[in-house]
Amino acid sequence: MDRENVAAVLEEIGVLLELKGENPFKTRAYAYVARALETLTEPLDQLVAERRLGTIKGLGEALQQKITELVTTGRLVYHEELKASVPAGLLEMLRIPGLGPKKVKLLHERLGVVSVEQLEAACLSGKVAGLDGFGEKSQARILSGIQFRRSYASRHRLSDAWAAAEPILERLRAHPDVLRCSVAGSLRRCREVVGDLDFVVSSARPAGVIGCFAEQSGVLEVIARGETKASVVLAGGMQADLRVVSDAEFASALAYFTGSKEHNIVMRQRAIQRGLRLNEYGLFRAREETRDPSLRIECRTEEEIYGELGLACIPPEMREDRGEFGAAERGELPRLLEWTELRGSLHNHSTWSDGRQTLEQIVAETRELGCDYWAVTDHSRSSFVAHGLEPARLRQQLEAIAGVNARLAAEGSDFRLLSGSEVDILGDGRLDFEDDLLAELDVVVASIHQGFSQNEAEMTKRLIRAAENRYVHMLGHLTGRLLLEREPYRVNHQAVIDACAATGTWIELNANPYRFDLDWRHWTYAREQGVKCVINCDAHRTEHAGYLRLGAGIARKGWLTKGDVINTLPLPALRKELQRKRKGPREL
Ligand code: DGT
Ligand code: CA
Ligand code: CA
Ligand code: ZN
Numbered sequence: 384m385d386r387e388n389v390a391a392v393l394e395e396i397g398v399l400l401e402l403k404g405e406n407p408f409k410t411r412a413y414a415y416v417a418r419a420l421e422t423l424t425e426p427l428d429q430l431v432a433e434r435r436l437g438t439i440k441g442l443g444e445a446l447q448q449k450i451t452e453l454v455t456t457g458r459l460v461y462h463e464e465l466k467a468s469v470p471a472g473l474l475e476m477l478r479i480p481g482l483g484p485k486k487v488k489l490l491h492e493r494l495g496v497v498s499v500e501q502l503e504a505a506c507l508s509g510k511v512a513g514l515d516g517f518g519e520k521s522q523a524r525i526l527s528g529i530q531f532r533r534s535y536a537s538r539h540r541l542s543d544a545w546a547a548a549e550p551i552l553e554r555l556r557a558h559p560d561v562l563r564c565s566v567a568g569s570l571r572r573c574r575e576v577v578g579d580l581d582f583v584v585s586s587a588r589p590a591g592v593i594g595c596f597a598e599q600s601g602v603l604e605v606i607a608r609g610e611t612k613a614s615v616v617l618a619g620g621m622q623a624d625l626r627v628v629s630d631a632e633f634a635s636a637l638a639y640f641t642g643s644k645e646h647n648i649v650m651r652q653r654a655i656q657r658g659l660r661l662n663e664y665g666l667f668r669a670r671e672e673t674r675d676p677s678l679r680i681e682c683r684t685e686e687e688i689y690g691e692l693g694l695a696c697i698p699p700e701m702r703e704d705r706g707e708f709g710a711a712e713r714g715e716l717p718r719l720l721e722w723t724e725l726r727g728s729l730h731n732h733s734t735w736s737d738g739r740q741t742l743e744q745i746v747a748e749t750r751e752l753g754c755d756y757w758a759v760t761d762h763s764r765s766s767f768v769a770h771g772l773e774p775a776r777l778r779q780q781l782e783a784i785a786g787v788n789a790r791l792a793a794e795g796s797d798f799r800l801l802s803g804s805e806v807d808i809l810g811d812g813r814l815d816f817e818d819d820l821l822a823e824l825d826v827v828v829a830s831i832h833q834g835f836s837q838n839e840a841e842m843t844k845r846l847i848r849a850a851e852n853r854y855v856h857m858l859g860h861l862t863g864r865l866l867l868e869r870e871p872y873r874v875n876h877q878a879v880i881d882a883c884a885a886t887g888t889w890i891e892l893n894a895n896p897y898r899f900d901l902d903w904r905h906w907t908y909a910r911e912q913g914v915k916c917v918i919n920c921d922a923h924r925t926e927h928a929g930y931l932r933l934g935a936g937i938a939r940k941g942w943l944t945k946g947d948v949i950n951t952l953p954l955p956a957l958r959k960e961l962q963r964k965r966k967g968p969r970e971l
Contacts, residue, residue: 384457386421389450389453390420392459393450395466397417401484401488402473403469423439427454431451436451472497472499475499476490476498481525482528486516489514490505503529539577540867541570542896542933543619543896547580548580548582551596554595555582555584560586560589562585563584563630564585565583567640571641571699572940575899575902575937580623581623581625581626583636584628585627585629585636586627586629589611590610592625593608593609593610593613597615601617602616603615626663628664631676631679635662635665636663641699646702650692653692653693653694653708654692657692658670659692665680666688694712696711697711700940705907717944718944719944720938720939720947724948725951726755726756726951727756727758727950728894728921728922728928729891730803730893731920732922736772737762737923739925745922746791748928749798757801758803759780759784759801760826761780763777763805765807766807774820780802781823787800788800802824803824805830805859807830808849810833812847825958827854828857829858831845837872842874843874846879846882847882853964854964854965856917856964857890858888858891859893859921860895861891861900862874864900866899876905877908880914881912884912889914890916891919892934893934894931899934901916906938906942906943916938916948916949917949918931919934
């Protein structure tokens with residue numbers, strides 16, 4: 384177990400003892416030692432191995448034994464037993480702003496509450512206000528603290544994270560003391576859901592930057608504020624961390640705080656194998672932990688750090704320790720898709736079904752964005768909640784689209800609307816429209832919108848049957864998940880991907896930030912089977928066209944290149960590809 388984790392365990396022991404009403408000297412000793420460990424300059428495992436823990440101030444025999452046990456075995460029986468003797472809910476209650484161990488202990492003893500839910504109920508029924516030392520005010524504060532905690536303990540979709548991060552990034556960039564700055568962490572790696580926001584800044588005068596960050600509008604609470612780092616909670620509950628470093632440290636700090644943790648571990652290992660040390664402060668010619676500038680190998684960019692470790696620069700999206708090191712070592716990193724290579728979206732809605740945008744608005748907005756084409760694939764009749772179209776309505780829409788395209792052609796524009804349908808896959812895998820109607824459409828997306836309760840085998844069979852229809856170009860939002868809201872339905876991904884490979888069916892990467900479905904983790908397999916990806920906005924409003932950028936980020940996370948993504952094709956080539964499956968294998 385490493386230093387940070389050991390410190391965390393000791394800290395927790397202190398808190399647990401306090402909850403049990405132990406003597407304050409004993410409880411404080413744990414917190415004190417935990418802090419001492421955090422500022423340790425020597426590696427903890429070395430101190431343990433050389434039996435030199437006693438040199439740390441305030442560290443008695445009993446604590447030395449406990450630390451040794453933690454470092455060597457990774458656990459501490461004393462801690463585990465202690466933890467088991469205290470209801471887990473009490474520790475959770477401590478996270479509520481304004482509640483310390485003393486108060487939690489009191490609430491537990493007097494009211495018997497052992498969970499946040501029970502505490503909330505006690506507040507709502509007014510029991511907390513009746514306790515000595517609490518009162519109406521503190522009861523109200525606890526209640527709002529519980530709600531607050533609930534919102535900010537949660538995780539956030541990528542789009543929300545960017546919406547919160549962008550103004551902060553702009554503010555930092557504009558600050559006169561900021562030399563370089565970037566987002567880091569899971570946001571930079573383009574995870575579909577992120578915990579907190581991370582920023583890395585280089586500056587020769589950190590104080591002003593920290594001040595700007597901690598005092599910016601939209602900060603609800605400053606959790607921590609030091610000379611070179613700060614953590615805040617933003618309105619809306621998101622947490623944001625800032626680290627300010629010198630410009631010489633910027634590249635290594637950025638690499639470190641971008642993570643992932645798993646990726647960092649391999650990077651550090653590679654450095655050690657080369658007789659070097661890599662940490663957040665730099666890459667050093669040293670065989671032990673250091674931040675001595677005279678030992679630093681100057682690396683101005685992440686690319687130089689990777690280069691020193693014998694690697695091509697790994698794009699942030701790929702830093703998950705999922706094979707990127709082998710690829711970088713062999714010089715086989717894919718040239719990842721750039722979002723600007725996308726030329727349009729093949730699954731979108733309009734006012735004809737549940738979209739808010741008219742055909743004319745779609746044309747205006749997506750041309751403005753620089754697209755070459757945009758497919759209108761409204762819902763089919765079975766999706767009646769979404770105002771799915773009856774065949775006759777769909778044929779009317781085809782005429783309307785033809786009218787828009789005729790006008791575009793007359794204007795000399797090459798932009799085109801494509802006609803289409805997001806046709807429902809019915810319970811047994813049949814489609815909501817007959818083949819002859821589907822054959823009239825430019826683009827057919829087949830999706831599941833009902834019957835989510837089927838088991839994995841049934842769902843899989845249903846999707847495979849849809850893929851086997853020669854008029855289906857692609858499967859839409861394959862698992863139906865809504866991030867942080869609805870679990871995906873169970874699907875045998877491999878079987879569905881294999882079926883798509885066999886039938887020449889594409890799979891959508893739905894770029895709506897609630898979906899990002901198919902998940903990035905499955906794209907490497909799909910790609911290996913030769914299945915093409917289509918990055919679709921599933922736009923219901925004109926501003927959803929911007930999802931292309933997020934979708935491309937997720938595609939990059941799945942290692943996809945321009946050649947793997949159908950909607951990077953210019954219109955003539957796309958039209959040809961849209962004919963491929965319909966014409967059947969003989970005409971290929
Ligand atoms: P999140 O915020 O949960 O979505 O995920 P991250 O990856 O943004 O994690 P976060 O914010 O806790 O830390 C940012 C990065 O800092 C993380 O990706 C890697 C680095 N980091 C943080 N703690 C550790 C650690 O204990 N060991 C190592 N090797 N790296 C760490
Ligand atoms: Ca983070
Ligand atoms: Ca963080
Ligand atoms: Zn849909």
